[in-house]
Amino acid sequence: MTLNQLRTFALVARLGSLHAAAAALGVSEPAVSAAIAALRQDLGDPLFVRSSGGISLTPGGRVLAEYAQDIVGLADRARREVGNAKNDAGRLRIAATAPFAEHAAGPLLDLFTARVPGAAVDVVAEAAEELASLLLERAYDIALGARPTAPGGGPTTVPGLESVPLLRYQRVFVVAPGDPLGRLSGPVAVDRLLGRPWFTGPAGILDSSEEGRWLARLGVVPEIIRLSSETDALAAVRAGEGTMLALGHIVQADVRSRTLLRVPVAGTPVPGLWWASTLDRYRTTTMTQTLQRFVGTADATAAMVARGGSRGLERRGSKFHVALWS
Incomplete structure (x- = not known):
């Protein structure tokens, strides 16, 4: 045989x-x-x-x-x-969706490269709808953030890929202290927010995300203004220019100090989940599997929700590129 x-x-x-x-x-x-x-x-x-x-x-x-x-x-x-x-086995090519790249990639990968000898990573922020094809084409070793979906919005599970839960999050509406929306008592119908701009990061509100599906169920179409980062979007909200469906753990300190006010919109907070996705176990590398296992540990979770976002995030053409960790 x-x-x-x-x-x-x-x-x-x-x-x-x-x-x-x-x-x-x-x-x-x-x-x-x-x-x-x-x-x-x-x-x-x-x-x-x-x-x-x-x-x-x-x-x-x-x-x-x-x-x-x-x-x-x-x-x-x-x-x-x-x-x-023979050719740099410890280097990982990582695709991350923009919110994950901005808020969680830096602390997570700082800790990973400190814990795993020989590990080095290169991270690029990619559109969620492209993750499946990029992994299947071996452009990247692992995708962090949104779960890859089949082309055309098909089934959540993509043949040939394996996804594990990475981090649960919640999104809440916030406004500036002087905004009239901040004086509303809940539950507030989401329609009350449609007269104001909704600021987001570069990814907008993805149809495939929990928050996107939540909006689709409600049948509302807000005026969405995409900025270069969610940090910039929050700055616009603090300036009183509109509202934002922000990550709860990112704005927690601001809400406590009342530099931002949470709007108690019915159906919020909206829960979501980030994933770590790779090729199936027969086609991926040991270092990739090591990272996929690591992201599920308590230490990794603590690093991702700690204050302070990703370092080295910069725009390169139509994409964002995160500087190399090593």
Whole structure:
């Protein structure tokens, strides 16, 4: 039994056709048949029988298909990581959605690179709707922030990607102390806020986010003004220019000191969740998995909610780039 034979059988089992497997491998169909014949002889099992819909795996074939997928995946991962070991294995390319990059990336990655020897990271803020394709194309090793979604707003789970919860957050409406909205007692209908601009960071209010879905359920369309950062958006709110659906832990101290007032809008605070997303475990690296595990620790959570945002965030063309941690 060889790795090439197992790879061939895994493809036949997954694609349901010797012809399709041959095309995927770039070999002739007789070559695929020869590999399968060798496995059949070695294991003493026909592995599959032909049927009107293609092939049907025997019980032994189903068992082998599971092992073959695991073995081939591990072999590919070993090959990839050996190659990475020669070429800066500790460097991680990270895509982060803008709010996460601004408020949580710096403290989290400072702590991670301090704890993990040899780790270095490069972070770029990317649009949430592009995360899935960027990960699948291997442009980045991991995405932090919004959970990747399928193109066209499809199912939340994207085949080939694994996402784990990263940080729960809440968004609340805030205004300046002199704003008439600050004198309203709750619950306040969201319609009362539609006469004022809503300031946001560069990402706006994503349709795929919890706050975006909340607005969609209410059927309201506010006047949204996007600024270069959520910090700038909060500055506009403090100046009395409008309101903002701000991160609760970011404005907590301001609300306590009454330099900002929370508007008790019905249905708020709006809960949300940030995620750490990677390729599936057979196609990602050990360092990527180390970061994905680290972000779920209590120390990582404490760092992300601590006051003080990301350092080194700057605009590069149409994107934001976070300076290298090492």
